[in-house]
Amino acid sequence: MRIDVVSIFPSYFDGLTLSLLGKARDAGILDLHVHDLREWTHDRHRTVDDTPYGGGAGMVMKPEPWGEALDALAPAEGMADPRPTIIFPSPAGELFTQRTARELATREHLVFGCGRYEGIDERVFDYAATRGEVRLISLGDYVLNGGEVAVMAMIEAIGRLIPGVVGNPESLVEESHEDGLLEYPSYTKPSVWRDRPVPEVLLSGNHGAIAAWRREQQLERTRARRPDLLAGE
Numbered sequence: 001m002r003i004d005v006v007s008i009f010p011s012y013f014d015g016l017t018l019s020l021l022g023k024a025r026d027a028g029i030l031d032l033h034v035h036d037l038r039e040w041t042h043d044r045h046r047t048v049d050d051t052p053y054g055g056g057a058g059m060v061m062k063p064e065p066w067g068e069a070l071d072a073l074a075p076a077e078g079m080a081d082p083r084p085t086i087i088f089p090s091p092a093g094e095l096f097t098q099r100t101a102r103e104l105a106t107r108e109h110l111v112f113g114c115g116r117y118e119g120i121d122e123r124v125f126d127y128a129a130t131r132g133e134v135r136l137i138s139l140g141d142y143v144l145n146g147g148e149v150a151v152m153a154m155i156e157a158i159g160r161l162i163p164g165v166v167g168n169p170e171s172l173v174e175e176s177h178e179d180g181l182l183e184y185p186s187y188t189k190p191s192v193w194r195d196r197p198v199p200e201v202l203l204s205g206n207h208g209a210i211a212a213w214r215r216e217q218q219l220e221r222t223r224a225r226r227p228d229l230l231a232g233e
């Protein structure tokens with residue numbers, strides 16, 4: 001998979017050289033490129049924002065640098081095969097979930113455009129739609145200062161689903177959200193720690209009983225912490 005990220009703070013993404021995603025990049029499974037939006041400015045101050053038409057607080061990201069970035073990373077129809085999925089993180093977007101991550105992990109080319117300030121000139125989204133499938137995606141119902149942290153989270157959630165990134169694919173199956181429930185609790189040695197024993201059933205060697213206990217724990221936790229997940233069933 002190829003991923004391009006456009007940001008005015010490219011060093012935010014230095015963390016993606018670490019851990020599993022760093023290894024996936026070294027192995028050539030994940031082809032990740034981070035670009036500074038200011039590379040596509042032409043004035044002395046490398047300006048990326050301006051005051052909003054109609055007035056109001058804050059600054060809006062200018063369309064011109066974004067247009068050039070999209071021309072470079074998502075060339076016109078016929079030149080790029082396949083068309084990329086172009087993602088703009090936004091608190092006004094659709095909610096990012098494990099389902100979104102699974103869907104995006106099947107794509108060959110993702111382009112992430114990180115907005116700052118009060119947002120990006122709306123015409124940029126319209127133009128981007130001529131270059132690929134545009135998605136506005138929110139990390140959750142809260143406001144961040146910009147899209148960078150949201151994109152980091154999305155790339156990690158998507159990247160670990162690409163075949164070969166997580167060494168043991170079985171570890172992806174029994175996680176929170178993969179089956180619509182929260183994960184069951186895990187324990188390791190010692191069997192008693194600071195007066196706290198590991199649940200008996202896990203030491204029993206009875207695989208059926210263990211599976212049933214884990215399922216019950218998943219349901220109990222989901223009921224207690226995230227009843228909304230069960231209501232959606």
Ligand code: ADE
Nearest residue numbers: 089090091138139144150
């Ligand atoms: N940018 C600012 N807030 C955001 C959020 N909640 N999700 C995605 N991008 C954002």
